[in-house]
Amino acid sequence: AQTVTQSQPEMSVQEAETVTLSCTYDTSESDYYLFWYKQPPSRQMILVIRQEAYKQQNATENRFSVNFQKAAKSFSLKISDSQLGDAAMYFCAYVHPPQGGSEKLVFGKGTKLTVNP
Amino acid sequence: DSGVTQTPKHLITATGQRVTLRCSPRSGDLSVYWYQQSLDQGLQFLIQYYNGEERAKGNILERFSAQQFPDLHSELNLSSLELGDSALYFCASRKILAGVDTDTQYFGPGTRLTVL
Numbered sequence: 001a002q003t004v005t006q007s008q009p010e011m012s013v014q015e016a017e018t019v020t021l022s023c024t025y026d027t028s029e030s031d032y033y034l035f036w037y038k039q040p041p042s043r044q045m046i047l048v049i050r051q052e053a054y055k056q057q058n059a060t061e062n063r064f065s066v067n068f069q070k071a072a073k074s075f076s077l078k079i080s081d082s083q084l085g086d087a088a089m090y091f092c093a094y095v096h097p098p099q100g101g102s103e104k105l106v107f108g109k110g111t112k113l114t115v116n117p
Numbered sequence: 118d119s120g121v122t123q124t125p126k127h128l129i130t131a132t133g134q135r136v137t138l139r140c141s142p143r144s145g146d147l148s149v150y151w152y153q154q155s156l157d158q159g160l161q162f163l164i165q166y167y168n169g170e171e172r173a174k175g176n177i178l179e180r181f182s183a184q185q186f187p188d189l190h191s192e193l194n195l196s197s198l199e200l201g202d203s204a205l206y207f208c209a210s211r212k213i214l215a216g217v218d219t220d221t222q223y224f225g226p227g228t229r230l231t232v233l
Contacts, residue, residue, distance in 0.1 A: 033220045043205060045224035046119075052220075091160065095220060103211070104150070104162035104175055105222060 002027045004094050006108035013082045014116050020067075021077045021111045023092030032096045033069070034075045035105070040088040048090070051075065079113075087115045120144065121210050121225035123167070129231045135196040138228045142210030149191040149209070151183060151224055155204040166191055189192055198232045205229050 002025045013019035025034070036048040051059045051068050059066050063080045079086055100116040120143035130136055142149050151163040153176075162175035166185035177183075180198075185191045195202060206229075209222040 018221040035221070037224075042226075043120070043229075044119075044226050045207060045209075047223065048223060095222075097220060103165060104173060105152070105160075105188055105209075106162075109159050 002029075002096065002106045003096055004088075004092050004106050004108040006092055006111050008111045009109070010091050010112045010114070012114040012116060013079070015082055017082055017086060018078060018080045019082055019113065021079075021090050021092075021113065023076065023077070023108055024074045025073050025092070025106075027073070027094065027096065029096045032094060034066075035093040035095070036064070036066070036075075036077045037091045037107075038086075038091060039091065039110070040085075045091075046088045049077065082115050084115050084117065088114055089113075118227065119223040120221055121208060123206075123208050123225035123228050125228060126226065127229045127231070129233065130198060131233055132186055132198055132200060134198050134232075135194065136198065136230065138195070138206055138208075138230075139194040140191045140193070140208030140210075140225055142191070142208075143212070143223055145209035146212045146223075147189065148211045149185055149189070150209040151177075151191070151193050152207040152209065152224075153204050154207060154227070155201075160207075163193070195230070200232050203232045207208075 032053045034051045038046045049061045067076045089110045093105045118180045122141045147168045150165045154160045161178040171220040183193045204228045208225045
């Protein structure tokens with residue numbers, strides 16, 4: 001079974017600084033997708049960034065970028081120029097494209113990010 | 118705003134009761150997913166529907182059931198409620214088109230269920 005591990009229950013960063021959140025996953029599949037979702041205090045699950053496993057290039061969305069290491073099964077999220085609004089729970093998630101099977105997202109347990117002014 | 122709507126936002130009920138949670142997917146999304154977020158279990162997949170038919174089941178209790186209607190909205194029914202069913206229930210939707218498969222699930226705001 002696929003598993004996703006976020007080893008940092010909590011992280012903190014100073015406003016305007018850079019922080020990296022770690023995620024590792026376990027799968028025997030070669031084709032899959034990885035995501036980072038943000039959950040602010042409002043509890044809404046917001047997509048931050050996605051990465052296709054077949055792409056070697058790391059995904060980037062404005063201040064958010066990933067470091068995808070397929071061989072190491074590692075998928076870290078880097079937040080640059082951190083803002084107060086970045087404070088939230090961040091969840092790493094995995095999905096294996098369906099071929100008659102489940103398309104469920106498998107989530108890590110999350111990392112709580114605090115941004116200090 | 119993801120375009121996925123869920124009602125109600127909050128639900129408070131007693132043990133043994135039955136409730137229905139409703140989800141409307143984004144326009145054009147055929148697939149609906151239900152997830153449960155609790156403090157001890159984290160985010161767990163419950164069930165998926167695609168164009169009205171059940172496609173996958175996860176850790177869904179027998180007391181729980183779901184369906185997807187012809188207009189593609191979905192309902193999650195929880196019965197014989199227990200204290201441990203208190204959680205945030207999310208619905209997500211995904212666009213699946215013939216020949217094109219987009220993999221991203223977009224989440225609704227969730228329904229917070231409190232069982233007293």
